[in-house]
Amino acid sequence: xxxxxxxxxxxxxxxxxxxxxxxxxxxxxxxxxxxxxxxxxxxxxxxxxxxxxxxxxxxxxxxxxxxxxxxxxxxxxxxxxxxxxxxxxxxxxxxxxxxxxxxxxxxxxxxxxxxxxxxxxxxxxxxxxxxxxxxxxxxxxxxxxxxxxxxxxxxxxxxxxxxxxxxxxxxxxxxxxxxxxxxxxxxxxxxxxxxxxxxxxxxxxxxxxxxxxxxxxxxxxxxxxxxxxxxxxxxxxxxxxxxxxxxxxxxxxxxxxxxxxxxxxxxxxxxxxxxxxxxxxxxxxxxxxxxxxxxxxxxxxxxxxxxxxxxxxxxxxxxxxxxxxxxxxxxxxxxxxxxxxxxxxxxxxxxxxxxxxxxxxxxxxxxxxxxxxxxxxxxxxxxxxxxxxxxxxxxxxxxxxxxxxxxxxxxxxxxxxxxxxxxxxxxxxxxxxxxxxxxxxxxxxxxxxxxxxxxxxxxxxxxxxxxxxxxxxxxxxxxxxxxxxxxxxx
RNA sequence: GGGCCGCUAGCUCAAUGGCAGAGCAGCUGACUCUUAAUCAGCGGGUUCGGGGUUCAAGUCCCCGGCGGCUCACCA
Numbered sequence: 329x330x331x332x333x334x335x336x337x338x339x340x341x342x343x344x345x346x347x348x349x350x351x352x353x354x355x356x357x358x359x360x361x362x363x364x365x366x367x368x369x370x371x372x373x374x375x376x377x378x379x380x381x382x383x384x385x386x387x388x389x390x391x392x393x394x395x396x397x398x399x400x401x402x403x404x405x406x407x408x409x410x411x412x413x414x415x416x417x418x419x420x421x422x423x424x425x426x427x428x429x430x431x432x433x434x435x436x437x438x439x440x441x442x443x444x445x446x447x448x449x450x451x452x453x454x455x456x457x458x459x460x461x462x463x464x465x466x467x468x469x470x471x472x473x474x475x476x477x478x479x480x481x482x483x484x485x486x487x488x489x490x491x492x493x494x495x496x497x498x499x500x501x502x503x504x505x506x507x508x509x510x511x512x513x514x515x516x517x518x519x520x521x522x523x524x525x526x527x528x529x530x531x532x533x534x535x536x537x538x539x540x541x542x543x544x545x546x547x548x549x550x551x552x553x554x555x556x557x558x559x560x561x562x563x564x565x566x567x568x569x570x571x572x573x574x575x576x577x578x579x580x581x582x583x584x585x586x587x588x589x590x591x592x593x594x595x596x597x598x599x600x601x602x603x604x605x606x607x608x609x610x611x612x613x614x615x616x617x618x619x620x621x622x623x624x625x626x627x628x629x630x631x632x633x634x635x636x637x638x639x640x641x642x643x644x645x646x647x648x649x650x651x652x653x654x655x656x657x658x659x660x661x662x663x664x665x666x667x668x669x670x671x672x673x674x675x676x677x678x679x680x681x682x683x684x685x686x687x688x689x690x691x692x693x694x695x696x697x698x699x700x701x702x703x704x705x706x707x708x709x710x711x712x713x714x715x716x717x718x719x720x721x722x723x724x725x726x727x728x729x730x731x732x733x734x735x736x737x738x739x740x741x742x743x744x745x746x747x748x749x750x751x752x753x754x755x756x757x758x759x760x761x762x763x764x765x766x767x768x769x770x771x772x773x774x775x776x777x778x779x780x781x782x783x784x785x786x787x788x789x790x791x792x793x794x795x796x797x798x799x800x801x802x803x804x805x806x807x808x809x810x811x812x813x814x815x816x817x818x
Numbered sequence: 819g820g821g822c823c824g825c826u827a828g829c830u831c832a833a834u835g836g837c838a839g840a841g842c843a844g845c846u847g848a849c850u851c852u853u854a855a856u857c858a859g860c861g862g863g864u865u866c867g868g869g870g871u872u873c874a875a876g877u878c879c880c881c882g883g884c885g886g887c888u889c890a891c892c893a
Contacts, residue, residue: 335862336828336844388853389843395850413850430843444851464828464843473830476885532893550893577892672890684893726893733893789893812885 340462343427347457352424354460359383359435366405368440372448375440382408382450383435383458386428387465387487397425398449401434402487409449410436421455431461482808492805498617499794499806503570505613506590506790513605515566515592520555522548522572528769529553529711532575535585548574551787552591553711554772557740560593561780568592570790581802582732585811588790597784598713598739599723603700606727606735606786607634610698614797624799625730628696632729632796636698641687644701649690653683653705678762680708695728710750710766712738727788730796737786744776 347354362381384403391398396413412425416438428434435456443449466472471488478485478492485492507517525544527534529551537546552569559567570590579585594601611621611632621633646652651669656662662682666673671685683705695701702725706714712722723739741747751768758765794806804810 339844389855391852391855393850393852393855394848396852397850398852398855400853409853411851415850443853445853447851447853449851466829471829474885530893575893578890580888580892583892688893736893 364405365408381437411451431465433458495798528767558775561775565595591787593785595781602737602784607636638700640703693731700725713741735788740783742780
């Protein structure tokens with residue numbers, strides 16, 4: 329609230345002034361601490377009775393008892409109780425204590441002890457004021473429950489909720505573990521352009537922007553794929569990137585317009601090798617972070633231990649959707665079958681769209697345990713290699729966990745002639761108005777024409793993987809600052 | 819985009835169409851082992867915005883905003 333300060337803020341600003349009048353700098357530059365609260369608690373037996381220095385934000389209530397008071401401070405490792413006593417602190421220090429509010433940062437030096445109830449506590453012999461919060465913190469025992477506020481002001485959510493702090497720590501450690509896993513297998517991490525003159529490599533609507541210097545329209549990338557394959561053409565045989573991709577599409581529990589993708593490409597490998605890599609990656613990350621491959625997902629327990637079952641798309645469609653798409657030669661018959669299966673297909677939907685719709689509404693949600701869905705019709709996947717020269721199927725798999733697509737992978741198409749033909753087919757569909765058609769990337773085709781080794785590749789949705797590891801069914805709970813509608817009026 | 823629900827004090831929530839309230843937080847005072855501290859007292863409101871009905875609207879009606887859930891769309 330710029331301008332007018334509400335009553336609570338005014339009260340805190342008055343305390344700020346009072347500190348300055350006492351000659352206390354309310355915003356000093358640094359504080360040397362000896363322990364994090366977690367270290368102190370973990371090694372308390374050795375530390376007990378010695379003087380320690382801790383620092384953090386005052387959270388929860390300050391239990392003021394007149395000549396003494398208890399409070400908790402929160403630091404990066406957790407909470408610890410501090411005790412302020414007039415006798416120990418002295419009159420001057422105690423008058424600083426009297427100006428504390430929940431939310432302020434303090435440094436406390438004093439003896440590590442246990443209270444009568446056994447709680448590990450630092451009894452302050454010295455109190456250093458470190459920073460003033462002039463706005464109040466979220467209410468202390470309901471915590472922060474307004475979902476919008478939790479997302480818009482995630483810092484409050486982090487202060488108020490240990491669970492939320494744990495989720496984002498888990499996410500960070502998951503990304504590190506993935507990097508270690510891939511580095512250990514000889515992969516090189518690279519960075520490729522996010523601003524592109526053409527958004528290719530997937531079927532999605534891009535965000536558009538503009539370069540003043542180049543006087544050209546640019547797009548934010550919708551996939552990393554085609555640049556990483558250029559790197560493979562250049563001889564980087566094992567390459568990956570972990571980065572943001574942007575899709576100008578719907579927002580729901582499983583979709584945020586910007587999300588984090590890990591894509592990797594491995595020369596001389598096919599999609600079978602990539603399956604082994606993915607199940608090994610995911611299960612070993614789970615073991616490293618959680619100590620187990622078994623994770624809770626809502627009411628289900630998921631076991632990430634390899635091997636994951638390989639099921640063909642066609643058999644799953646027959647089993648779970650009741651539709652054998654291979655039995656319907658023309659699109660009209662398939663539309664009728666989709667309608668019979670309970671969908672509302674439009675007449676304009678082509679075969680790829682129909683299969684995708686059937687799969688995503690009738691098959692995907694049922695794939696709770698890890699599963700590789702393999703062998704897709706070629707028309708759904710323009711960048712994948714055919715199973716054999718005359719096959720209608722391509723070597724592609726999608727990895728599913730918790731009913732969500734976690735990864736998408738192929739034996740990469742490296743025949744430049746066929747790749748051009750398949751991209752031209754897509755371009756034709758695009759010209760007919762199919763918004764799901766992929767763009768023809770002439771520059772990429774030129775790279776392929778210089779020769780790419782046989783290569784397997786995969787893209788893994790990091791956000792969704794973290795959702796599974798953290799048992800969070802909403803993608804916004806694993807993104808620190810998810811995209812929200814802009815606030816009106818500031 | 820559709821449906822349902824919600825928006826009241828800093829926070830969490832009340833209020834048959836009839837004086838807008840409680841707990842916590844805040845302020846004043848008491849209290850040197852509390853942890854939802856306790857006890858006594860005090861202040862705090864554009865009831866999301868706009869319009870309408872009514873003697874009277876937080877409450878009913880209309881329009882709008884934002885959010886949640888859900889369906890649809892979308893890799």
